Amino acid sequence: MPRVWVIKDKREGTGSQAISLADALGYEYEIKELDSSPFAKLPNFLLGNSLLSISETCKEKFRPPWPEIVISAGRRAALISRYIKIKSQGGAFICQIMHPGYTLNKIYDMIILPNHDARQGKNIVNFTGSPNRITKEILIKARDSWRSKFNSLERPITSLIVGGSNKYMKFGEFEAQDFSKKITRMHGSLKGSIVFTTSRRTGKIGKTISDQLRGEGCKPSLEYFWGAGGDNPYMGILAYSDYLVVSGDSISMLSEACASPGGVYIYVPPNFNSKKHKRYHEELYNLGAAKPLKGVFSNWDPYNFNPTFDMAEEVKKRISFGA
Structure with missing residues (x-):
């Protein structure tokens, strides 16, 4: 089984997306919750390939042995997963949920973005909505x-x-x-x-x-x-x-x-x-x-869906084929 790290932003809506995708993958995983430093407010391109955005105590969480798979969500977590990619000499597969901000996007193996973001690229995979825990x-x-x-x-x-x-x-x-x-x-x-x-x-x-x-x-x-x-x-x-x-x-x-x-x-x-x-x-x-919502009720047979499992299958496919 691969070693999987989930880099969790403290913002609940963002962090839960990373955990939801990890659950759908079906592998055991370790959650690495971020504790931000004052530098976290700076844009990612200024922070570079560093851990300046997190506290000294939090930095201790990001040491070898490096994982095979990293799941991150949001701009702050994206900076840390980028650091892991470099330190692992490219060995870690990085799946980033949400746009990573102004940074070197090509360093991520897979970027999951909703269709409504209207962004495309070789390593970008688009879905309807966001990953979630509802099963x-x-x-x-x-x-x-x-x-x-x-x-x-x-x-x-x-x-x-x-x-x-x-x-x-x-x-x-x-x-x-x-x-x-x-x-x-x-x-x-x-x-x-x-x-x-x-x-x-x-x-x-x-x-x-x-x-x-x-x-x-x-x-x-x-x-x-x-x-x-x-x-x-x-x-x-x-x-x-x-x-x-x-x-x-x-x-x-x-x-x-x-x-x-x-x-x-x-x-x-x-x-x-x-x-x-x-x-x-x-x-x-x-x-x-x-x-x-217009204040008028209309009955219909709703289409209920959760894109998270399709996202997980795409992650597995890209790992298998080295996409």
């Missing part, structure tokens, strides 16, 4: 763990998964009101139960959305606010929901929702200005994996 086995386990909580809810279960403001969009009072009104109209025809959960970026606007839903007579049957403590029902939401309404700012959340059995609606605020994200939304619409 049939994970969903079965989640159904067992959350049965008592979700079996008591009236069907259909419509779950709202909200991200938050980023450089591409603002999620403020106006967006909260727009979102809540669309959900209320949709729920008027669907009935059933509303489940509401937030993410790390949602912040105080999550409470605003909850209050507005209640004011519209659309009180959530189950709520979870990120960081509030207690068990996070996120996996139960993916396993039990008949419909999932996901804000369009998060590629990771949308990818996980589309790997789940429920029908996915994407909320795109009027001020959303990311061409890359919009390309991904259109790709999902064309596949039949999602529909835009």
Whole structure:
């Protein structure tokens, strides 16, 4: 069995992509979590072939014997996998998820990029969405763990998964009101139960959305606010929901929702200005994996998929043939 290292960024959405691909490969692996130094804020081309971006303690994790396979995700992890490639004298196969930033991209054996990034190259392999952990086995386990909580809810279960403001969009009072009104109209025809959960970026606007839903007579049957403590029902939401309404700012959340059995609606605020994200939304619409949230319910047989296993097969193929 090959020695496999997973270089994990502390940002959960990024690090989980690397772990998801490692799980799909089926080999035993060792997680090397990064602890950044102040130099990590510098662009990769200035950091060069060094470990300046990580702390002195973290540097001790990256010593021989070198692995046969390295899986990294994100710009910060890409710098470390590049270092390993050089120190192993090319012996390590480097699979980089997401664009590595302004660095020597040809040093990576395989770069996994989503189609909506609109980048191509000899060592670039394109897929729809991002690698994620949602499998049939994970969903079965989640159904067992959350049965008592979700079996008591009236069907259909419509779950709202909200991200938050980023450089591409603002999620403020106006967006909260727009979102809540669309959900209320949709729920008027669907009935059933509303489940509401937030993410790390949602912040105080999550409470605003909850209050507005209640004011519209659309009180959530189950709520979870990120960081509030207690068990996070996120996996139960993916396993039990008949419909999932996901804000369009998060590629990771949308990818996980589309790997789940429920029908996915994407909320795109009027001020959303990311061409890359919009390309991904259109790709999902064309596949039949999602529909835009317009406040009108439409029933369809959704296309549920997870690209992670196809990615893993491509890694194995390239290792075997030395691509």
